[in-house]
Amino acid sequence: MSLIAAVSGVHDSGGYRRPPNLVAWLVLMPLLAWLFLFVIVPTVMLVVVSFAERDALGRIVYDFTLQNYIRAFDWLWLKVFLTSIWYALLTTLICMFVGYPVAYTIGRAPLHWRGLLLMLVMVPFWTSFLIRTYAWITILSKDGLLNSLLVSAGIFSHSAEILYTPFAIVLGLVYNFLPFMILPIYTSVEKLDNALIEAAYDLGAGPVRAFSQVIIPLTRPGIAAGAMLVFVPSIAMFAITTLMGGGTNPTIGEVIFKQFTSGRNQPFGAALGTILLLIFVLALWITRKYREED
Amino acid sequence: MFFLRLKFMTIDGVSHGASNSPRLGRRVTAARLQAGLFGFWTALVFAFLYIPIILLVVFSFNSSRLNIRWEGFSTRWYGELFGNKVLIDAFQNSLSVAIATTILATLLGTVGAWMLYRYKFPYQRALGLLIFIPMVMPEVLMGVSLLVLFVQFLHLPLGFLTLTIAHTTFCFPFVLVGVQARLQGLDPFLEEAAMDLGATPLQAFWKVIVPYLMPAIVSGALMSFTLSLDEYIVSVFTTGAQSQTLPLKVYGMAKVGLNPQLNALSSIFILVTFLFAFGSYFFSRNKKT
Amino acid sequence: MKKTITLVLSALAAILVGCGKAPEAKKLSVFCWSEYIPQSVIDQFTKETGIQVSVENYASNEEMLAKLTAGGGEYDIIQPSEYVVEALIAQKLLHPIDKTKIPNLSNIAPQFLKMSFDPDNSFSVPFMAGTVGIVVNTDLIKDDIKSFSDVFKPDNKGKIVVLDDAREITAWALLSQGLAINDMSDANLDKVKPVLANWIPLVKVFDSDSPKTALLNGDVAMGVVWGGEGAILLQSDPKFRWIIPAEGTHLFIDSLAMPKTAKNVENAEAFMNFILRPDVSKKISDAFPYTNPNLAARKLLSEEQLNNKASFPSDADIAKMQVFRDIGTQGSKIDEIVTSVKAQ
Structure with a gap:
């Protein structure tokens, strides 16, 4: 940190934020209204439903019950939660290490290249998810392209099990979430001042020190944002774990989806969803509070 | 012009001038090595991103109906695609919802991030947490609760409007979080200096802050567009017959084999995007030199 | 820049306002599985009857049920499997069928009619099995x-x-x-x-x-x-x-049925009768190799189709199911x- 202080003298924006005036409230209104109508109201509905019962057809019957929560506190669902969080964590870490150099290279590229490179990161994902995923299945399957390549190159003596393993799940998750790591990091790298990096080098830092002590700390907001944008949505993502993992290891998104559909038990699904939201909000609240006190 | 001077002061200090330090040679080599390694890695990652896409394009010329094995060259799927009104309509619906979502989500996210950064609102930390709820909420919960909200409380007919609202709800947090990250460490005097030079807060925001935030805004817009284009579960519950998007036609197609017309459609779309992207690249390069 | 924004906003407004009502036409709203009713069949129906069909797709019975019970969408035709038909009948959520409007029901093999889930076929007709x-x-x-x-x-x-x-x-x-x-x-x-x-x-x-x-x-x-x-x-x-x-x-028997809230009952019945016509049913079999319960349509199928054991199990096998x-x-x-x- 001392190196940054030496070369940058970052301003503290702490005393800068003002109390809002009427205009500020008016400008914030659309966001507040949106949050109220389409985030708070559905969340409240979810919580209400989680205390309700359902009829034979799966329609909600508004009789108060704690049954859904009693059922939810079971080792089984905890295990499912942990599996989901574990995959999300692994995906986030790998995306970080794989994505950072890419984001850095794009952010440091000549100005007129950056837009093009950014587009190139995103364009593969403008194809249909299923086609992309089935393409991966074709590549990774036992008689697939990768195996025939490895066998004919003599690296493997016979086809390996790649598809329908945890490795395939992580590969699929990393593939689909990588852009959501690269883009936010890019926006942090892009604003790095060249003079700052040069100053770091001038003070005698090699590339390793320049990165560990100046560049990475300065791009930390982008890394943190990328980590959020990858970790949070990947917890409940289950299409990849079922398609590329063979569906043998249930995750929380899949369990909730099945309770809503084939289980015809929306209240129980809602209770699991409410617990997921609670765990998440608590974790975020604590980390933020801790950071502020730090 | 005041903002021109400001830009010069703080934004994008692109100064490629060499430094005069004595150990210059060794450090330049090390920096080059780092850039080279990163460049190589970036090329590898791009290859990784495009492997399935290459396969997808190759299979669009496959004569086999089943998207699994190569059986011979054919342009049949391209021909059939142009006669497939349902698929093309669905694709158009997907595009218009994605574009409307991108505009709304980018506006909400950018303005929201700026206001939350600039002012200290009461309950701000709770507000900051709320923004993550649509991101963590499993899609089926969001789809069903929005459906109930639209139909039973707001009495909105299901279609383009409800679908766009639903998509915007899970997209704008991506913009907001990205823009917030870019705002961290922003020179607080940037806006004040602009106002000292006679700009109104709106002008200062529009002429100074927005350009500064532009990379984050563009990233957020790209993410929103991508998320909206591919959403299935939320869409099932929040759209009507007039706005059937492409994923709704594609899911369930797997049971008879994904139609290679989809590969053809994706290939054409990628080609058009490439032409557009490279075109604007050459345009901007020629403008610069 | 300002011009672009005005343009975009006005385009957006036009889209939002433009969703007005079309002139009253003969309409039918179908909520069905994706990839089950070929588009050519729907186009032919519109051509023959002048009824405009709007189609919405789902990928599982339960998605359909969740959307239907939440009150989403106004459908004239849905396509539930047998056990869902039973549940919908029990909850009084289906509209009864006027069987005199569906003479083609006689094309269906008896082993697919009057099944336990809808003993009189008062609410559903078999689509594919x-x-x-x-x-x-x-x-x-x-x-x-x-x-x-x-x-x-x-x-x-x-x-x-x-x-x-x-x-x-x-x-x-x-x-x-x-x-x-x-x-x-x-x-x-x-x-x-x-x-x-x-x-x-x-x-x-x-x-x-x-x-x-x-x-x-x-x-x-x-x-x-x-x-x-x-x-x-x-x-x-x-x-x-x-x-x-x-x-x-x-x-399994995937059926056609009308939700209680169906607005265009006559059109829906015309659609059911159309689907059960041998030449139309054959088209569906050509596109999707399920067990066609329509005996008259089976006569139009090729040897190869009929010999596919997975599509057409023997009557003795079906009796065991x-x-x-x-x-x-x-x-x-x-x-x-x-x-x-x-x-x-």
Whole structure:
């Protein structure tokens, strides 16, 4: 940190934020209204439903019950939660290490290249998810392209099990979430001042020190944002774990989806969803509070 | 012009001038090595991103109906695609919802991030947490609760409007979080200096802050567009017959084999995007030199 | 820049306002499975009757049910499977059919009519049927597989794909124990729990959407899959063999029905009658290889189509099969049992 202080003298924006005036409230209104109508109201509905019962057809019957929560506190669902969080964590870490150099290279590229490179990161994902995923299945399957390549190159003596393993799940998750790591990091790298990096080098830092002590700390907001944008949505993502993992290891998104559909038990699904939201909000609240006190 | 001077002061200090330090040679080599390694890695990652896409394009010329094995060259799927009104309509619906979502989500996210950064609102930390709820909420919960909200409380007919609202709800947090990250460490005097030079807060925001935030805004817009284009579960519950998007036609197609017309459609779309992207690249390069 | 924004905003406003009402036309709103009714069939219906059809798709019965019960959409035709028809009738959510408007119902083979879930066909007409059976890659498996018990043997660990459907798997386990396919009482579930605990760890892939993929790619050697999937596999390679399990199996009947809230009942009945016409039904069979219950249409099919054992099991085999009845609230418990075995 001392190196940054030496070369940058970052301003503290702490005393800068003002109390809002009427205009500020008016400008914030659309966001507040949106949050109220389409985030708070559905969340409240979810919580209400989680205390309700359902009829034979799966329609909600508004009789108060704690049954859904009693059922939810079971080792089984905890295990499912942990599996989901574990995959999300692994995906986030790998995306970080794989994505950072890419984001850095794009952010440091000549100005007129950056837009093009950014587009190139995103364009593969403008194809249909299923086609992309089935393409991966074709590549990774036992008689697939990768195996025939490895066998004919003599690296493997016979086809390996790649598809329908945890490795395939992580590969699929990393593939689909990588852009959501690269883009936010890019926006942090892009604003790095060249003079700052040069100053770091001038003070005698090699590339390793320049990165560990100046560049990475300065791009930390982008890394943190990328980590959020990858970790949070990947917890409940289950299409990849079922398609590329063979569906043998249930995750929380899949369990909730099945309770809503084939289980015809929306209240129980809602209770699991409410617990997921609670765990998440608590974790975020604590980390933020801790950071502020730090 | 005041903002021109400001830009010069703080934004994008692109100064490629060499430094005069004595150990210059060794450090330049090390920096080059780092850039080279990163460049190589970036090329590898791009290859990784495009492997399935290459396969997808190759299979669009496959004569086999089943998207699994190569059986011979054919342009049949391209021909059939142009006669497939349902698929093309669905694709158009997907595009218009994605574009409307991108505009709304980018506006909400950018303005929201700026206001939350600039002012200290009461309950701000709770507000900051709320923004993550649509991101963590499993899609089926969001789809069903929005459906109930639209139909039973707001009495909105299901279609383009409800679908766009639903998509915007899970997209704008991506913009907001990205823009917030870019705002961290922003020179607080940037806006004040602009106002000292006679700009109104709106002008200062529009002429100074927005350009500064532009990379984050563009990233957020790209993410929103991508998320909206591919959403299935939320869409099932929040759209009507007039706005059937492409994923709704594609899911369930797997049971008879994904139609290679989809590969053809994706290939054409990628080609058009490439032409557009490279075109604007050459345009901007020629403008610069 | 400002101009662009004004332009975009006005375009947006135009889109929002432009969704006004079209002039009153003959309309029909269909909520059906994706890839089940070919577009050419719908276009032909519009051409012949002048009725404009709007189509909305879903990918599972339960998605349809969740949307319907939440009050979403106004549909004239839905396409539920047999046990969902039963549940919808029980909840009085279907509109009765005027059978005099559907003379083509006489084309349907008697074994698909008057079934337990809708004894008089007062609410539903059969669209397509199908079965669940075993498919074996004979290049890789030399054993003579005859039953569910032959499939789920420890030797076959890691070689099996099955439908990702808790109710199906549980039904097979019930059959293997000689229990009734539809009796999902707690007592019966307790009996099959150990069976499921033995079976599920043997499975490599759970896939309801496209189990054929894992078989075609060589990742697994056998599977318990839908008849339609089996039919595609048999067509694609003679190494695949189709087996009706000795214990019996599930016969599904996907039907056409009208929700209680249907607005265009006459048009919906005209559509049902149209679908049951032999030439139209043949078109559907050409596109999707399920079991066509329409006898008049079967006469128009090719030898090759009729000889596909996965599409057209023999009458003796069909007699051994059972349809699913509605199991009400037990679905949630079955999902939990299967999830708990998977998560171990």
